[in-house]
Amino acid sequence: MIKHICQILLCVICFPLLALESNHADQLIGRIATAKQQLLATQARIDQEHKQLAKQLNAQLAKLRKLRNEAKNIRRLEDEQLLNINQLEKRNQQWQNQHSYQSQLISAFEKNTQSRISNADGSINIEQIITALNKKLTPAFEQKNLIGSDNKLNTFDVIKIGPIEYAINDIEAGVVSFNINNTTPLLKQISQQDILFDDLNALKKNGNGLIHFDPTLGNADKLNQSQFSLIEYLQQGGTWAIPIVSFALAALIIGLLKAIQLSKLPSINPVTSQIIKYSNIPMSQAELKTIYGSLASNERVLFDIVQHNAISQKRDDLLLAELAKQKAHNEKYIGVITTCATVSPLLGLLGTVSGMIHTFMMMNIFGSGDASVVSGGISQALITTELGLIVAIPALIVSALLTKRVKNFQSSIESLALHLSKLEINQSEQAYG
Structure with a gap:
């Protein structure tokens, strides 16, 4: 009973407290919402004031930069009043050099873009530059007369995309190119003729088309046209190419003949050489016959000298004479090949010097404005080199190679001759040979 009374009293006391706590929570939530709105409003006001202050600051900075430039100009004018005549002349020369450099840049730009942007008085028309560039950025078809695939002059619709010109008419399409010896443009058909024709036709009608582009910018065609055959290449070398070719033929013929001759030289039999080297007693006729049969023809000549002459200075002299004779025979005409190898680059250098002299003479007469003419003359002059x-x-x-072959053979046969010079032969028996 007491327990129930306590629960009732607790409910009576806590219920007003819970109601009061709920009211406080609603008030706190309302205050937080009000504070949040005030914070957002304050941030918006601060941002607006920051933007206004930034604009004012930028305006003040612009005025400061303008004032600094004006102060710099005033200071420069004051400094120029104190300059002497030499300093004024130096500054004037610098301005003239700067003007010349800018004029060269403008001339190079006009040449590369094929447009006229400078007036007669040297001033530059910026609007004209923009118009010329826009025209290049938005190419359009123009009618031109070209030499078609039938070698006849026909009218084509030509569009220039970068450095490449594409042409199309009702029959064919291709790339516009120029012959080296002809300034008349002509049509060059490519391998994918049908695809290019469809693409150019779509570009002409709709303004949209996938065009095949040459990554070499037309230099591949120029390279193909500048290829020479062997006869034409030799003709480009001029007069000095004739003796160079003559030396080449002489070296080739002699080299082949000497290679055939030296390839037929027999190899020294090492067994026979060792038998002769370690023989300490006079050899009989049977032994001489065996050794003689194992020798080659040029070795038998040395063996005949040994058979018919006892060990003496005379035998050594005859052996040395025979070795010198064989060496001279083997080395014959090899020096001509070496001479050809020595003289040919000298003749090439002489031809290059002659070509350079001719090129400089042409530059002296016609000037050096066209770099292709000068480079072409130099390239032709270097052909002889x-x-x-x-x-x-x-x-x-x-x-x-031939000299090494002769030296190896000569070394072997000299070693054999040295062993033969010490060979003792039984003079009581008849020599074999």
């Missing part, structure tokens, strides 16, 4: 090196390098290699 290239020909000389082409002849000299293989000739030196062939001469070195």
Whole structure:
């Protein structure tokens, strides 16, 4: 009973407290919402004031920069009043150099863009520059007369995209190119003729089309047209190419003949050489016959000298004379190959010097404005140097190989001759040979 009374008293006391706490919570939520709105309003006001202050600051900074420039100009004018005549002349020269440099830049721009942006008085029309650039950025079809694939002059619709010009008519399409010896433009058809025709036709009608672009900017065509055959290449070398080619033919013929001759040289039999070296007693006729049969023809000549002459200075002299004779025979005409290898680059250098002299004479007469003319003359002058090196390098290699072959053979046969010079023969028996 007491427990129930306590629960009732507790409910009577706590209910007003809970109601009071709920009212306080609603008031707090209302205050938080009001404070949040005030905060947002304050932030918006601060942002607005910040923007206004930033505008005012930028305006003041612009005025400050203007005043600084004016102060700089005033200071420069005051300083110029104190300059002497030499300093004024130096500054005037700097301004003239700057003006010349700017004029060169403008001229180069006009040449590259094929447009006129400077007036007669040297001033620049910026609007004209913008118009010219916009025209290049938005190309359009123009009618031109070209030489078609039938070698006849026909009218084509031509559009220039960058450095490449594309042409199309009702029959064919292609790329506009120029011959080296002809200034008349002509149509060059590409391998994918049908695709290019459809693309150019769509570009002409709708203004949209996928065009095949040459990544070499037309230089591939120029490179193909500048290729020469061997005869034309030699003709480009001029008069000095004739003796270089003559030396090349001489070195080639002699090299082949000497290679055939030296390839037929027999190899020294090491067994026979060892038998002769370690023989301490006079050899009989049977032994001589065995050794004689194992020798080659040029070795038998040395053996005949040994058979018919006892160990003496005379035998050694005859052996040395025979070795010198065989060496001279093997080395014959190898020096001509070496001479060809030495003289050919000198002739090439002489031809280059002659071509350079001719090029400079042409520059003196016609000027050096066209770099292609100068570079073309220099490239032709260097052809003789290239020909000389082409002849000299293989000739030196062939001469070195042949000389090495002769030295190896000569070393072997000299070793055999040295052993033969000490060979004792039984003079009581008849010599074999």
